[in-house]
Amino acid sequence: MHPPSAPTRTPGTWDVIVVGAGPAGATAARVSAENGCRTLLLERAAIPRYKTCGGGLIGASLAALPPDLPLNIYDTARQFTFSLNGRRERTLVSGSPTIAMVYRSELDAALTEAAAAAGAEVRDSTALTTLQQQGGTVTVKTNRGDTLRARAVVGADGSASRVARYVGVRCAQVDLALEAEVPVDTRTADRWRGRLLMEWGPLPGSFGWVFPKGDVCTAGVVAARGEPAALRAYKDDFLERHGLRGPRPLHDTGHLTRCRHPGSPLARGRVLVAGDAAALVDHWSREGISYALRSGDLAGHAAARLVTAADEAEAHTTAFRYGQQVDDVLGVEMRASGTLMDLFTRNPGLVHTALTRLPSAWRRLDAYIAGRTSVAGIMTTPFARTATALATRLPRRPA
16 A cells, blocks of 8 residues: 655655554554655555454544545444343433444545555555664664664554553553454344444443444443453353344454553653554543544654654653643543543443433533543533542442
8 A cells, every 4th residue: 555656765764654554553644744754654464454443433533533534434323222231221312413333444544545645655564573762763673674764653553562562551451342243134224223332231341332334233342351251251142132143243353452551651762652552542431543543643743843853852852742742631531531430340330320311411421422522521520520439438339
């Protein structure tokens, strides 16, 4: 995959190298290229590639996409069905339907094409193998035998990131998600059209989801890593109950999601991390696309500033400011979602009752989905503060 034209450069020498062509990496590559940097985007898989992901774009994600990005939207959620481990089911109607259902393979490919159109060179089927810094230069070696050099590197190579290990990213929460993309008949497609399901599950902090995409439903479950057999049993039961276990799935996969520990580094020298590589994921919903797009934008701008840094002192300041920016915007969100996750883990029934029986709670969540407020905005409401204080004094309850 290559841009229409590539800038003239010394072979193997770049201003910015971005590792990983997901939402964070493709965005960082596009932004750095738009800022005049000679940018190389590396992706270990062949593009387009499958990615385990629900593929629901909330308002914050839609707002962070490049204008006029060509993207297939297969459905938009207008109704939200919530249940407590298959019980107490209730469907609520969104005041401003927002969640756009997409396939990550198509989203990532479109964002990568946008980076290429901005002037970045894209090399897929190319994986980073080693990374080192000396002075103002970062040297990257690949599985193809290339030795590449840059003034800045952005690691956006997912939750199993090599760059994250180099930077020293630490996690406060690691979860396992199991997902299937299931073809459905016309009757089932009609039943799910315009409606998604969120079910609070039997394992601590767990939930299941169904996202409709026309003649396919993406369905899955997630819980803390450590009980894979129990999670597989929940997944089988969940799919069976919702009539999604019979058809042969198009994909049936699993992956780990990681949430950043507060204070975890986001840079080391001239190397930055963004998106899943930085463990920027919502603790409660495990939503990561909006975090990836926003941190990728910040990383692309920071990388461009690293390229023009007069010396290593200025480079250090630039990297430090990048970490501050991420923490000021996304770190605040993650701390709020961590509080919500703790409340949910302690008493999922309380969260379910609030969302389904208190109109104000549903309006807040609906506003968050639409991008009109944040998780931090939700958790600063008087009800949320009271519920959190109460939950910390009560014993943990199962779903």
